[in-house]
Amino acid sequence: MRPLRSHPPYLLYGIVVAAFGLAAYLVGVLLFVPRYLLPWHAQLDRLAEWLVWYSGVPLVLGLALCLLDLLYLLRHRKPDHPIREEALPPSRVTVALTAYDDEDSIAESVRDFLSHPAVARVIVVSNNSKDATYPLAAEAGAITFDELQPGYGRCVHRCLSEAAAWADADLIILCEGDRTFRAYDIDKLIAYARHGDIVNGTRIVEPLRQYRTQLSTFMYYGNLFVAKLLEAKHLGRATLTDVGTTYKLCHRAALHRLLPAVDPAINLEFNAHLLDTALALNMVVVECPVTFHQRVGISKGGNVNDWRGFTVGLRMIRGILTDWRWAA
Known part of the structure; x- marks a missing residue:
């Protein structure tokens, strides 16, 4: 049996990082709504633009981590053994x-x-x-x-x-x-x-x-x-x-x-x-x-x-x- 290599769970980290980036993007988009209601919308506009623009950083990083795990590291992490088919004796x-x-x-x-x-x-x-x-x-x-x-x-x-x-x-x-x-x-x-x-x-x-x-x-x-x-x-x-x-x-x-x-x-x-x-x-x-x-x-x-x-x-x-x- 080929020994498994130990790698950090990049797919897990990638999903979390990408979800954070998506959440930041959605918050940035929603912040454009109050601009018509609040007198100090200029500050909100700058914050919204910053969130929308820079939300791409965690999105791209998260996607890269996911692809690294799925396309390259998976073959080193998946166990290389036959499907377990254990004969079970009659048992209550x-x-x-x-x-x-x-x-x-x-x-x-x-x-x-x-x-x-x-x-x-x-x-x-x-x-x-x-x-x-x-x-x-x-x-x-x-x-x-x-x-x-x-x-x-x-x-x-x-x-x-x-x-x-x-x-x-x-x-x-x-x-x-x-x-x-x-x-x-x-x-x-x-x-x-x-x-x-x-x-x-x-x-x-x-x-x-x-x-x-x-x-x-x-x-x-x-x-x-x-x-x-x-x-x-x-x-x-x-x-x-x-x-x-x-x-x-x-x-x-x-x-x-x-x-x-x-x-x-x-x-x-x-x-x-x-x-x-x-x-x-x-x-x-x-x-x-x-x-x-x-x-x-x-x-x-x-x-x-x-x-x-x-x-x-x-x-x-x-x-x-x-x-x-x-x-x-």
């Missing part, structure tokens, strides 16, 4: 569900996953819920844990850690207990498991997305944009369309390598951090389209509203650009 799976004040949905979610023939057990980690999530999950048949430290990242880390402790299940499925995802998609995730270490469920396929969900149009395309930034960072290693999905399959052996490397203190942007870290460890990440439904109950994560989604997206971008320094 462990499902781990995150939950926070999900008393309206957790019991039905647990029963749904337990009804699937491939599921050996369902684990529910309640992130210090204040309602009846914990007892209702246990009553429905789940193995329950209470993670007292707040934060989505800590809840996911606890979920995966508890699931990886069961040696009889080599495949672990992470999901959440709000009914946005369904157990029948487990078959698809398992089918893709022979091709990679992590199978990331993607909500980007429109016919599989319910008409009304908490994922607004703004968050839908914003999530796709951030996913492509992460793909650009690991050019040639993965195709990514969804960094915010909470439905994924992991090989147990891969989790033993991955969990010590991630930072559970990272909150709502933890899924992007998990994928970024896995790719940095040279794990194979593949995507699988899954169905996405309207959640039961009130959203409490990054999908509360577009502004919340925007701020989470910005923190994801900062983490991707800085290798998650100062992200927690």
Whole structure:
């Protein structure tokens, strides 16, 4: 196998620099509008002209960085190995569900996953819920844990850690207990498991997305944009369309390598951090389209509203650009 050369993610930097130049150009154009309304438009005219003129510098620089990575460096970065086709022995799976004040949905979610023939057990980690999530999950048949430290990242880390402790299940499925995802998609995730270490469920396929969900149009395309930034960072290693999905399959052996490397203190942007870290460890990440439904109950994560989604997206971008320094 040809060894991979290490190069900075020029495509990622190029996209960010070009986006900055485009934003500067648009601001410059918009500044010409107030010239008819304000008495001091001369100063605005000079600023607008400067922005429009010099916005070409980051645009050209960003384009050059993108072309460098795509046309020259890609052949040095793309792994030169056959498609992974790992024979999987018959195995049942462990499902781990995150939950926070999900008393309206957790019991039905647990029963749904337990009804699937491939599921050996369902684990529910309640992130210090204040309602009846914990007892209702246990009553429905789940193995329950209470993670007292707040934060989505800590809840996911606890979920995966508890699931990886069961040696009889080599495949672990992470999901959440709000009914946005369904157990029948487990078959698809398992089918893709022979091709990679992590199978990331993607909500980007429109016919599989319910008409009304908490994922607004703004968050839908914003999530796709951030996913492509992460793909650009690991050019040639993965195709990514969804960094915010909470439905994924992991090989147990891969989790033993991955969990010590991630930072559970990272909150709502933890899924992007998990994928970024896995790719940095040279794990194979593949995507699988899954169905996405309207959640039961009130959203409490990054999908509360577009502004919340925007701020989470910005923190994801900062983490991707800085290798998650100062992200927690």
